[in-house]
Amino acid sequence: MSDLDPARVAALALLGDVLEGQRLLSEVLGPRLDALAPPDRARAQRLAVGTLRWMDRADRALGPFVRMKPWPEIHNILRLAIFEIYEGGTPAHAAVAAAVDLARATDRGAGQAGMVNGVLRNVERAGGWQALPLPRLPKWLRKPLLKTYGKEVVAAMEAAFADGAPVDLSVKDDPAGWAERLGGTVLPTGSVRLDMPGQISALPGFADGAWWVQDAAAAVPARALGDVAGARVLDMCAAPGGKTLQLAAAGAQVTALDLSEARMARVGENLARCGLAAEIVVADALDYAAAPFDAVLLDAPCSATGTLRRHPDLPRAKAAQDFAPLIALQARLLDRALTLVKPGGRVVFCTCSLLPEEGEAQVDAALARHPGLVLDRDALQVDGIDPAWIGAQGLRLRPDYWADAGGMDGFFVAAFRAP
Numbered sequence: 001m002s003d004l005d006p007a008r009v010a011a012l013a014l015l016g017d018v019l020e021g022q023r024l025l026s027e028v029l030g031p032r033l034d035a036l037a038p039p040d041r042a043r044a045q046r047l048a049v050g051t052l053r054w055m056d057r058a059d060r061a062l063g064p065f066v067r068m069k070p071w072p073e074i075h076n077i078l079r080l081a082i083f084e085i086y087e088g089g090t091p092a093h094a095a096v097a098a099a100v101d102l103a104r105a106t107d108r109g110a111g112q113a114g115m116v117n118g119v120l121r122n123v124e125r126a127g128g129w130q131a132l133p134l135p136r137l138p139k140w141l142r143k144p145l146l147k148t149y150g151k152e153v154v155a156a157m158e159a160a161f162a163d164g165a166p167v168d169l170s171v172k173d174d175p176a177g178w179a180e181r182l183g184g185t186v187l188p189t190g191s192v193r194l195d196m197p198g199q200i201s202a203l204p205g206f207a208d209g210a211w212w213v214q215d216a217a218a219a220v221p222a223r224a225l226g227d228v229a230g231a232r233v234l235d236m237c238a239a240p241g242g243k244t245l246q247l248a249a250a251g252a253q254v255t256a257l258d259l260s261e262a263r264m265a266r267v268g269e270n271l272a273r274c275g276l277a278a279e280i281v282v283a284d285a286l287d288y289a290a291a292p293f294d295a296v297l298l299d300a301p302c303s304a305t306g307t308l309r310r311h312p313d314l315p316r317a318k319a320a321q322d323f324a325p326l327i328a329l330q331a332r333l334l335d336r337a338l339t340l341v342k343p344g345g346r347v348v349f350c351t352c353s354l355l356p357e358e359g360e361a362q363v364d365a366a367l368a369r370h371p372g373l374v375l376d377r378d379a380l381q382v383d384g385i386d387p388a389w390i391g392a393q394g395l396r397l398r399p400d401y402w403a404d405a406g407g408m409d410g411f412f413v414a415a416f417r418a419p
């Protein structure tokens with residue numbers, strides 16, 4: 001494959017890892033891309049992410065022209081070419097020629113190259129890309145979301161997933177000043193949004209640690225702890241540290257705990273870059289013991305289905321049954337959090353999930369397990385949060401909110417007072 005475009009070859013390998021190997025892109029990007037030149041690395045990732053994002057529509061476009069389901073690698077070559085032509089800005093003749101070269105280089109050989117050429121020409125001739133429905137989520141996820149939110153909301157969420165995500169920053173101070181310097185806008189919750197940021201680490205303020213990348217929705221849970229200046233706060237699942245940075249910047253004495261040593265190293269780096277401090281503990285939160293804290297933030301491991309604008313690989317690599325152990329762990333972590341806080345202290349539980357099992361249902365179950373545990377819905381009324389987003393159990397943030405301004409991640413946030 002030496003004459004082939006290395007970025008497209010790598011993108012195809014990534015697609016195979018996700019779609020056939022059921023691996024997340026985050027697990028395979030390093031091994032697949034490290035040997036490439038930086039521009040090829042960025043392009044390969046962009047091609048793989050874009051193809052996954054638009055895959056459902058690409059399959060609809062292909063449907064009338066493929067009689068039998070193509071071999072997986074040929075199918076992925078077709079999907080990649082269709083993404084490139086209709087959403088990736090590649091001239092059609094170049095995308096088709098590249099797809100034919102890629103097909104010729106597979107084990108299936110030249111016969112498949114002819115088929116790829118013919119099918120792509122047919123798709124082009126048929127036209128109508130824009131008239132096809134927006135990409136739909138896979139059934140395992142679409143079904144429970146339809147049951148929870150209804151057809152209209154799920155369609156709006158799917159539109160948000162197709163749009164992708166801007167880059168949001170949490171700033172230590174002066175959001176308006178940083179928005180002006182970086183050409184961004186200040187969101188109602190105080191995050192700064194950038195539409196076309198380019199290389200993040202080259203932007204003013206990165207090296208000095210004036211801000212860090214954090215989706216606007218992800219910045220809300222730490223705010224639900226209220227004024228934490230001087231308080232001892234446990235960030236119980238802390239890595240890579242977005243919320244630790246927020247709490248430290250707000251003047252809390254933070255203990256940042258996480259099971260993963262590698263991910264915790266990133267918390268240390270982020271704190272150092274931003275000139276902030278926290279106690280770092282690598283441990284299983286279920287075994288961790290300490291003098292009771294004033295407050296605990298539990299950002300529990302979850303399905304991450306709220307982050308699909310940036311991670312279209314996730315619903316393709318995972319399935320519902322993968323999350324059952326996490327849902328059980330969330331309940332155990334919440335029980336543990338309640339033992340680590342002073343009586344009457346605030347505990348904020350959150351997940352970047354859209355599934356009620358990882359949000360509202362966890363709250364109902366925790367209230368049933370712990371007599372005396374009190375929900376503190378007032379704590380969720382932080383600046384910029386529409387009160388209509390706060391339900392009986394907590395704050396439900398959805399990717400289709402702020403649709404005209406670029407959306408937000410899906411999140412669930414609940415605030416409790418410990419018994």
Ligand SMILES: C[S@@+](CC[C@H](N)C(=O)[O-])C[C@H]1O[C@@H](n2cnc3c(N)ncnc32)[C@H](O)[C@@H]1O
Pocket residue numbers: 236237238239240241242243244257258259260263283284285286299300301302
């Ligand atoms: C959603 S992420 C946390 C994101 C982080 N709060 C932030 O804002 O950057 C969940 C984290 O939980 C950690 N985790 C999973 N099980 C854990 C356990 N038993 N004890 C401590 N941490 C755990 C994972 O390593 C992962 O870093």
